[in-house]
Amino acid sequence: MRWEYLELNxxxxxxxxxxxxxxxxxxxxxxxxxxxIKLYCEWGK
Incomplete structure (x- = not known):
């Protein structure tokens, strides 16, 4: 039981x-x- 729980965990x-x-x-x-996109828009100005 304990091991199953640890495995699931x-x-x-x-x-x-x-x-x-x-x-x-x-x-x-x-x-x-x-x-x-921000850089591209700034360079596009």
């Missing part, structure tokens, strides 16, 4: 880390794209 932790990483990369990519 480990699986949830792994899943949580993967999701956090994905959200982090998505946010970073969005920020970079927004920054590039």
């Amino acid at each position: 480990d699986e949830q932790t792994r899943l949580g880390k993967t999701i956090s990483k994905t959200i982090g990369w998505t946010a970073l990519a969005s920020f970079n794209i927004a920054y590039l």
